[in-house]
Amino acid sequence: MTRILEHTDDSVLVGIVPQDCGNCGQRTDRVRLSLDVVMSSGRDFLGIRSLATTPCCNGKRSAPYPVEHLARLLDHLKDCSNPH
Ligand SMILES: [Zn+2]
Ligand SMILES: [Zn+2]
Numbered sequence: 001m002t003r004i005l006e007h008t009d010d011s012v013l014v015g016i017v018p019q020d021c022g023n024c025g026q027r028t029d030r031v032r033l034s035l036d037v038v039m040s041s042g043r044d045f046l047g048i049r050s051l052a053t054t055p056c057c058n059g060k061r062s063a064p065y066p067v068e069h070l071a072r073l074l075d076h077l078k079d080c081s082n083p084h
């Protein structure tokens with residue numbers, strides 16, 4: 001599992017191998033993962049995806065992280081008081 005730096009009820013900030021942000025080009029070593037509801041233009045529910053937000057510029061992109069894993073992790077962090 002990736003290194004968890006901090007978390008809220010619906011997102012988790014994880015450490016990553018330093019890389020250039022795809023959005024602004026700034027070097028970043030962390031990314032915020034959250035679940036994102038995907039709707040069609042007609043506002044139909046299409047599904048859930050993992051969303052990665054880079055803290056440098058709030059750039060958003062789909063995260064290559066399984067939705068079920070992220071959902072379970074967020075759920076776990078909600079009532080777990082252990083440091084991660
Ligand atoms: Zn950026
Ligand atoms: Zn735990």
